[in-house]
Amino acid sequence: MIVQLGKASVTWTRADLEAKLAGHARVLIDVGTGDGRFVYRSAGAHPDTYCIGVDPAGERMREVSWRASRKPARGGRPNALFVVASVQALPEELAGLAHTLTLNFPWASLLSALVLPEAPVLEALRRLVRPGGELIALLNQSVFDDRPYAARLGLPELSDAWLDDALRPAYRAAGFEIRTSEIVDGEVPHQTSWGQHLTLASGRRTRLLTAEAIGGSASAAPG
Ligand SMILES: C[S@@+](CC[C@H](N)C(=O)[O-])C[C@H]1O[C@@H](n2cnc3c(N)ncnc32)[C@H](O)[C@@H]1O
Numbered sequence: 001m002i003v004q005l006g007k008a009s010v011t012w013t014r015a016d017l018e019a020k021l022a023g024h025a026r027v028l029i030d031v032g033t034g035d036g037r038f039v040y041r042s043a044g045a046h047p048d049t050y051c052i053g054v055d056p057a058g059e060r061m062r063e064v065s066w067r068a069s070r071k072p073a074r075g076g077r078p079n080a081l082f083v084v085a086s087v088q089a090l091p092e093e094l095a096g097l098a099h100t101l102t103l104n105f106p107w108a109s110l111l112s113a114l115v116l117p118e119a120p121v122l123e124a125l126r127r128l129v130r131p132g133g134e135l136i137a138l139l140n141q142s143v144f145d146d147r148p149y150a151a152r153l154g155l156p157e158l159s160d161a162w163l164d165d166a167l168r169p170a171y172r173a174a175g176f177e178i179r180t181s182e183i184v185d186g187e188v189p190h191q192t193s194w195g196q197h198l199t200l201a202s203g204r205r206t207r208l209l210t211a212e213a214i215g216g217s218a219s220a221a222p223g
Contacts, residue, residue: 001091002084004058006066009084014093017081021097024050024079029098029128031055031090032106036064036082038192043068043080050079052094058084087113090124098129103137105194105206114209115139115158117167122174129213135176138188140198141205158207176211184208 003012021027026049030039033053043051055061061082070076085091087110106114113121114137129135144150144158156162163181171178184206188195198204 001093004061004065004082021050026099027097028100030102032110036061040064043077052081054083056086095127099133101129101135104190104192117170126175133213135211137209139207141207175215177214178211180210
């Protein structure tokens, strides 16, 4: 898989990754991580968790991946990693690792895959997670509330009926049992750059969607 390290991109094998994972109690994978700041902050707040940000736009992760690669005394985060990949082509090296999978304010093909939903993408996300692990997604509900705009983007109405009729069965078939789907009042659980940007825009609504990984893992999880 391709790892962003400052301006450089390097190739890591599963063995390279496992060497870094040793000694960490948990793994968090954040898909559609953007500038990577959420992963950097999570790694600082939870030193026992290995935090992996994934985004196809490697150049946006340059600055934070450079900061993370420094010595811990200078702001380095040895438990943070930034992987260049899209959700449609997730690296096998990440399979079965995540205790927690986060998707914060996805847009474009990542958003539509989650809400249409697209079975191959849900299955690929499920392959990242250990059985019993959690998926936590923060969705910009305001996009869906503007029906003409959402329709132009090919997005459905993100309603309770859509949740029950379309999302729940598709997520279950992919190995995720949806536990929560609610509009968040007040502060959202993850502080991310895009979340802050949306909070500043008045009247924005955020939906919190959580699910548990059920059934066996699609591929063997180490450890
Ligand atoms: C609105 S930004 C949110 C970034 C970050 N999670 C945050 O909250 O600040 C949406 C992110 O989704 C990523 N994205 C869009 N399509 C994607 C895909 N197919 N696979 C993975 N990431 C994707 C974009 O590159 C972008 O970084």
